[in-house]
Amino acid sequence: MSETAPKPQQEFSPRIVAFLCNWCSYSASDLAGTSRIKYAPQVRMIRVMCSGRVDPTFVLKAFALGADGVMIAGCHPGDCHYIEQNYKTLRRYLLLRRILRDLGVEEARLRLVWASASEGPQLAQAINQFVQEIQQLGPLGWSQNWEENGQRMQALQAILQEHDSALEVPLA
């Protein structure tokens, strides 16, 4: 087993991807913007129409591509623009946490946040808190622990490959 990377104390700037649903949390991020609320800049946003569009493989892929944390943000339970799809997100999130644990990824690296369109400050705060927690966890560091994580990494890539091959469609 190679040396375990020491947890960097200060200079670590994590890579974080946030999937925001169009109706509530993306609007919340817009509101945080118009309200000029400053928050941690490490989070990169991807807009989806609904948090229900977030395929668990997106999350695994984000980690495989080097993300240190992934956030999924949707409407509050009961407030989904698409009636109830955020409940499906919740189910997938709970399942994903177990998969991540099996793959040797701290569950805390995946965060589910409910943010309504009027909750710009709350979303900014959730982002700040998440960034802080990921900073404390340090980099995902699969490459540092390659031997230990090698098999898990292979398992992960197998999942992704399987999914990708399913997507390869001969174009008509």
Added chain:
Amino acid sequence: MIAQDSSVRIGVYVCHCGTNIAGVLDVAELAAFARTLPGVVVARDYKYMCSDPGQELIKQDIQEYRLNRIVVAACSPNLHETTFRNTAEAAGMNRFLVQIANIREQVSWVAEDRQEGMRKARSHIAAAVRRVAHHEPLERQYVRITPRVLVVGGGIAGIQAALTLADAGREVILVERQPSIGGHMAMFDKTFPTLDCAACILTPKMTAVKNHPNIKLLTYSDVVSVEGSVGRYTVRIRRRPRYIDEQACVGCMLCIEGCVFTRAKFPNEFDQGLGFRKPVYVPFAQAVPPIPVIDPKVCLQLSRGKCTQTCVQACGDRKAIRFDQTETIEEYEVGAIILATGFKAFDPTPIRYYGYGKYPNVYTSLEVERLLNAGGPTSGHLVLRDGRTPKRVGIIHCVGSRDQNYHPYCSRVCCMYALKLAHLVKEHTQAEVYNFYIDIRAPGKAFEEFYHRVENDAVRFIRGKVADIRPASLVGAGAGSLASEPGGNGPSDPPAMTEAPPESERLRHPQPGQKAPPPPAETLLVRVEDTLLGEVREIPLDMVILAVALEPQPDADEVRRLFGISCSTEGFFLEKHPKLAPVQTANDGVFLAGACQGPKDIPDTVAQASAAAAAALALIDAGQIELEPNIAWIDETMCSGCRTCISLCPYRAISTDEERQVAVVDPALCKGCGTCVAACPSGAAKQYLFSYEQLDQELEGILSYV
């Protein structure tokens, strides 16, 4: 990774947004960075991309560089995505080959550190460039709109909206849960600042609603479910039983006279419980429809199944009374919905130091409206519960408003209605009237003038919040404290405290012509800091009126869920944009009118209701509406017919083609959430504008430049 199509030619446009973006980020460097990205043919920065010259720049580049993809790095797509799609379309491109990188709301406005901001902006641009390369041209699809509008709530807002639409020749379904339309406005005596009689200006409109051939009026009814979406909602409406056949009844009211209860003894909700009604009643004389309703809780036949049914005899051969009526559900298809569900008057009981509900002479403003109203329980005579005419009346402003413990917001109308009540009380009783206010807010047409008019009525204004109200007899030093009141007339001899009657008696208002209950005759002592004099004053009063706040309806949260819209923090319905889309909501076919969106006076309510009607008319008169472009579709060659997607769809938009054993999406029903796409085990379910290729590329782009 999917191979880059060499025919992709991308133009990237970085907006300065004045200094909003350029003041924080180095826009020239971002454009230079974009030029290094695969597929990018041209990248520019410009002061305002959304301006005409900015759009012209894009159009020229599309022609000159034969661009077939556009990325605009600017504000949120919620603001200008449509703008730039139109630009692309005008230049001959397909409008869906455009992607926005949000570097204003998500970067320049929120990043403190310039370096970090630049990194984030770069990765958002890179993600958009990689994504847009995989965009495909799409066709816009349309669906027909049902030219019928549902209006929920029959107060002045709903009435105005319904009449406007009906006059335009559109069918309207007006639903009201009370037995009569009219809402709060029907309860008022006069309206500020002109002092028009509320009934005089409202009842013609109510009658017009009843007689309008285009309006279907459903009173005593509520909406139980809403399905579908803009252009074609299916609403189900519960019609509660009146126990009187609306078609057979002619509104003669003989059943009320004939009721076995000879005396009206049940509190009338419309009169705020100050007046009384029988089990069969109309809430007020001008009710529309003028059809009585039977209260099953107190009607002997309906509650005990045993009555001589004198009402049925009185009704005679019209046979309008139907004790066997039951709840029914009616279903309607509508293209648009206007919510005009109004407000609730704040219940001041929790504010213990005002003693509402404890001291009989403390009233809410709505109760006093009923007392002043000629059609009210006292036929317009302002008398106390013991029958006396008050000689000294105090009006406390901001009860429940501008109060951190209750509602922090200003209810907007209380100052004006308190001034109106001050004027009316003075007019009816010649009493001495005190206003206890924090600030007088009179910002409306002829409002300030009305304020001065009331000042000239010799109404007293004391700037300060009332700290305490209690019976003078309990304080015991009433006379002494009067000395501190400058220019005040001494009170008439403080009446001796008699033994308090039981609670039920004390709170009951005498009916005219009936024996009054024994007079409680309590003088109330109001303690207030006069902030202009800088001293605490104690003022004896016969009557205290609480100018209560306007708050959301208690079921506002359920109603907003029913109609798929949001509430703002204080609980009123949330408009789409506070300035530019004040009657629209996040749900495209649902519009707002009146106080359900926030406290509002009658002129503003009527204006907003007309605006909501116009907005609904603009929607349904277009005849058709563009479908969401981002809907799901099934690649039949890959579908195994497992039906996973079908169970996930809340709109029942997916069904199985039994013959081919594949799933099929109905594009008119799909709303484009993409949940089925994420769940499809074989990748057969796909979503336009949010395909796997596009999102994968966006993800890779976003993580490649961090």
